[in-house]
Amino acid sequence: MEIGPLLGSGRTADVYALDGTWVLRRYRDGIDTTGELAVMSYLAASGFPVPRIGPPADDALPTDLVVQRLTGPTLAEALLAGTVTEDEGADLLVRLLHELHAIPARLSQDPEDRVLHLDLHPENVILSPEGARVIGWLTAREGPPALDRAMTSLILAQVSLDPAVTAGARLRGLLAALLTRFAADGGVPADALARATALRAEDPRLTAHEATALDEAAGLVASLPGGGPAHFRR
Structure with a gap:
């Protein structure tokens, strides 16, 4: 080819x-x-x-x-277009994480570990005619599922706080809906949120605003139901 x-x-x-x-x-x-x-x-x-x-x-x-070669909008595009609601988007992200975390780890000998995406957000979900497909596996590693929940929540919070993003309020609605659903799985524990924040801080591809907003984003996650202690600090 x-x-x-x-x-x-x-x-x-x-x-x-x-x-x-x-x-x-x-x-x-x-x-x-x-x-x-x-x-x-x-x-x-x-x-x-x-x-x-x-x-x-x-x-x-x-x-x-x-x-x-996939066709169809990303989940982010569908949310912005209003063809998918915040609740529907949260349901889809939770379902995908459940399906992923039901698969045993490929390498780790720890029976609690699973494959983690660690970048599962609406732009990495393609709504193809055959169903949702997850892309962007560069960051994948193995570990506890709570870390994946924490990272997805943290990324959504970061983007929602960016003044250049016009759909910030809608993304915060998606985040709140997602955390409400995560509560059934144990929510986002403080240690998982701290680890996700540290990993995110090491990413050289973050924009200046994303790096600056990390603590604020972690605080937003922690302040919402399902997000852990309300006064989290890294």
């Missing part, structure tokens, strides 16, 4: 068309896709809704990953 036109660019990668079935995701900064490919292959074999993995492109690089 020959590499076609650029379809889009994110913080870490560029996506190119290959044909009607496959796209090439090429990471910048020398990021190797070996680990991500292994996680996605394991999850696909376990029945989790990840994009199908395709054959390597011609002259493939270690930074390349060929995956299914």
Whole structure:
């Protein structure tokens, strides 16, 4: 397959068309896709809704990953368009996390550990005609499910506090709905929120505002029902 036109660019990668079935995701900064490919292959074999993995492109690089070409809006786009409500979005995110955390860890010997996405937010959920598909597995690791719940909540809080985001109030509504549902699973414990905040602070791809707003975002999560102690501090 020959590499076609650029379809889009994110913080870490560029996506190119290959044909009607496959796209090439090429990471910048020398990021190797070996680990991500292994996680996605394991999850696909376990029945989790990840994009199908395709054959390597011609002259493939270690930074390349060929995956299914998905159609449909992201969950973020559907929320902004009003075709999905905050409650429906929260239900979907909770369902996806439940399905993910039902799968045993691939490597860890700790029976409590699971595969964690650690970047599961509305822009990483594609509402394809075949159903929701989860993308963006670069950050995946293994650990306690509470850490995944904490990270999803923290990311939503960060984005909702960004003055450049016009849908901040709607995202805070989504966050509140999500935390209410997380309460049934143990909520977002303070130690998980602290660990998620520390991990997020280490991300070199955060914008200046995102880095500055980390403590405020963690405080917002902690202040809502299901988010843990109301006076969390990192």
